[in-house]
Amino acid sequence: MSEYNFTAIEKKWQKFWLENKTFKTPAKSGKPKFYCLDMFPYPSGAGLHVGHPEGYTATDILCRYKRMKGFNVLHPMGWDAFGLPAEQYAVETGTHPAVTTKKNVDRFREQIRSLGFSYDWDREVNTTDPKYYKWTQWIFEQLYKKGLAYVAEVPVNWCPALGTVLANEEVIDGKSERGNHPVIRKPMRQWMLKITEYAERLLADLDTLDWPEGIKEMQRNWIGKSTGALVDFKTTGTDDTITVYTTRCDTLFGATYMVLSPEHALVAKWLAAGVVKNADAVREYQRKAASKSDLERTELNKEKTGVRLEGVEGLNPVNGGNIPIFISDYVLASYGTGAIMAVPAHDERDFDFAKVFNLPIVQVVAPADSEAAKNASPDPVPYSGECAFTDIASGVMVSSGFLTGLSVDDARKAMIAWLEEKGVGKAKTQYKLRDWLFSRQRYWGEPFPVINWEDGTRSLVEEEDLPLTLPELDDYKPTGTGEPPLAKAESWTNVVRADGVRGVRETNTMPQWAGSCWYYLRYIDPANDKAFADPELLKEWLPVDLYVGGAEHAVLHLLYARFWHKVLFDLGFVPTPEPFQRLVNQGMILGLAYKTKRGVLVPMDQIEWRDGKPYGKEDGGEMELLTEFPAKMSKSLKNVVNPDDVIRDYGADSLRLYEMFMGPLQAVKPWSTKGVEGVHRFLRRANKYVTETPLEDRELTKAEAKRLNAMVKKVGEDLESMNFNTAISAMMVYLNEAGATTTREAAEKFTLCLSPFAPHLGEELWQFLGHADTLAYEPWPAYDPKALVEDEIEIPVQVLGKLRGRVKVAAAATPAEMETAAKANAEVAKFLEGKTIVKVIAVPKRMVNFVVK
C-alpha cells in the first residue's frame, strides 16, 4: 500500500462507519459524558462552503479524541430548515418549500458525510419535521400558559410597494433589499414574548458561563441595564402628569425643558383634546417621524429636530419652575417612558437640541477644583462650555439647593430619597432589551397553535392535537394587505367549536429562531413522542459542554435559546439554569480578492494569469498587475471555495487538516489552496512512514523515545486546549525528524495521534498495522515523562541581555556551575574581558546573564 489513494480510502471508511453505526451514542453508560454541539446549518441551495467545515472539523477532532479518552460523546447534527429562501423560491416557481428543503437537506447531509464527521446520524433533527415542530409548538404553549406570550400592536417594517412585512435584515438603509422600495414603520398585530421578564437573570448568569469575554460583553450591552429614577412632572394647562426616566436625577435642578417622543400617548391625547395650539405643526412632525426608518432616525451628525407643544408646560418638581415641552424623534418611544427631562448642560444630546432651539443651559455640576464649584451660589448659573459636562466621577453639585456641594453619586441618592418622600418619583432599573417580536407574516414557519374565537376569547390547540401542521397552499405570494399567506387557506383557518362558536386560527407563523432555540434538547432524545425529551436523559446530558459556531449568533440566537432554557428550567422541564456551559466562536475563512491600483475589484473569472501573476484590464484597456488581498467569499467576486472540489483533488482528510492548520480556530484566516497541498504532502509522507518503512520489533532508542513521547504529549495537550494548528505542527516536526526508521510502537502511536485529525487515513493505517476493528475507541496513547528527561542541555549565555554564546551543561547544574561553564566559553569571555561583573543571573535549565560595567 504505497499509494495514498485518498478517494478510495475515504469512501471505504465512511461506508464502514455508517453501516456499523460506529458513532452511535448510547443514551446512558458508565462513562463520563461529553456533549459537543455544532451550530446546525440552514441548508441553503448553494451547498456547503469552506466556512462550514471549520467549526465542524474542530468539534469532530475533539469528539474523536474524547472517545479515545474514555468519554461517552454526544455529537449530533441537524437542520435549521425553516426560513425565507425556500419560501421565496416557492413564490417564484410554485414548488412547495418542503420539496426544496428536502433536496437541500439531502445535499447538505451528503456533503457533510463526505468530510468524515463522527455524528450519530440516528439523532438527526429537522426543524420543519412535524414530529419536531410539534414540540416547538408545545414549548410555545408553555410560554403562553406562563403569561410570557402576548399579542400587541407594534411597529414593523412594512413595504407598501411589495405589500409585505420585512425582517430587519431585509431592510437596508430604509429600503427593501429586493427592489429597493421604501420601507416604513407600521404598527401591526404581532405576537411578543416577554424576554424582558428574564433580563436580570440573563444578565447575571452570564458570569457563570465559560464564554468568550467579548460575546458576554455584547450580551450585556444588548440587555443594557441602567439604574436611575422615574420622576413625575405636573403640567400646566392639563391635569396630566409626565413621567420621565432619567439616570441623572441629581441634575434635576438643571432640567430646562422636556421632550416627548412623537408617538407618546399624551401627545395624541392633547391633540385630540385641543390643548395644543400649534396642532398642525405637531401632526406634521409626527407624520414625518413615522415615515422614517430606525436608521434614518438615528443617523449620525444629524441636526436635532423637533416641535414645541404650545399651550402646555411642565413643572419642575424640585423648584416649581415652568419649562417648555417639545416632541422630537431623538427621544425613543420604546425606551424608558418615552419622555425625558432635558439637562442640556450635562447631556450631549440635550445640549445639541438646546443649541438648535436656543434654550437656556443651566450648570448644576462642575469640576471639583473649578471656580464654579468653590463659589457655589444658590442661583442658577448659565453654562458657557463648548459641550456638555458629563464627568460623573469628579463632578460636584452646584446651584442645586439641598444637593449643592455633594458628589454626583451622593446627590443621586439624596434626590431619590427626596423624590420618594414627596411622592413624585422613585428609583428604577431599566433595560434596553425589548420584548421579542415573535411572529412573521410568512408561510414557511411553525404555525401558532392558537385559535381566536368570535366571542373574543383565545385558546390553545389541545396538546394531544399537536402538531398543528401547515396547510397546503396553491400559491405562497404575500396577500398584499400584510395579512400572512396562511389566511388564504380558509378551510384550515376557519374552525367551529362543539358549541357552535366559530373561530379563526392564528395565521402568523413563528420566526426561524424558534426551532433553533431548543434543538440541542431534542438531540438528547430525538424519537420521543411523549415529551420533547426524557427528563432522566436531560439530567444525564445537560448542559452542553462545548458549543462551537460563528460569532454572528453572538446575541440573538444565544440570548433567545438561553431565555427558553430558563423558562423550561423554571417549569421544571430541564435540570440546569443555562444551556451552553462553554462557547467557542470559530473565525471566518476569507477568500482571496484582487484589485487594481485604483481600487477596482476584479472578479476571479475576469483575471488573466501571466507567468503566475494576475492581470486585469484597466479602464484604458491596458493590462494591469493586480494586488491580492483577503476578502469575504462572495458570489460577486466569484471567489467562493467549494469543499467538494477540495475533497476531489486532495481528499477530506487534507481539507480537515488544512482548515485546522491555517491558524487558531478563533482567528479570521484567508484561504490558500497552496496550503492544502502542503498538508496533503504531509499526509502522503505519514502514509509512507507507516506503510513503507520496515516496522522493527525492538526497543526505541533514547532519541526515538524522546521524539515520540514529546509528540504524544504535545498533541494531547494541544487537543485539550483546542490549539489544533500547533498539534498538527508537532506531528509534522515528528515526521520530519523520525526519518526512515520506525518501530511498531512508534507507528501505532503516531497513527492514533493522527487519527482524530485525519480519521480515514488513521483507520486505514490502523488496519494496515493488523488491527481488525475501528480505532475510534482505542485508548489515547500515554506518554512517558521519564523519556523526556534530558541529561545535558544547551543554554544561552547573555552579556547585558545580549546573546553572546551557548554552553552545554548538565540538566541538574547549579547556578554556580552554570556560571563557571559560561565564563569558560570563548565567545562569552571576549565580551567579559576588561569588564567588572556586577551581577550574575543564572536560572537553572534556562540561561545565564552577566551584568557588567
Place this chain on the structure above:
RNA sequence: GCCAGAGUGGCGUAAUGGCAGCCGCAGCAGACUCAAAAUCUGCCGCACGCGAGUGCGUGAGGGUUCGAGUCCCUCCUCUGGCACCA
C-alpha cells in the same frame, strides 16, 4: 463616539517574562530524469561584509526588569459589534 479583539519575514503563523521567526506556503540552489512533473537534500528576516562576523529587527513612542513579541502607560492602524437607550 462607545465596547471587544488584533498588529511578528514575501504570505499563513509559532514562541510558561529567558536563544524571535518552530511548522507550512512561496522563492532559490542541488540530486534523480533524455526532459518535465512528482519526490528527496540544502538555503531562505533586513543591512554591511568574500568570510568569520557585526549592527538592526515583533505597528509608533515612553516605562518596569539583569532580560520585554510577552507586563504597564500614551498613541496609530485594522477587524468585528453597538450606536440619540436619557
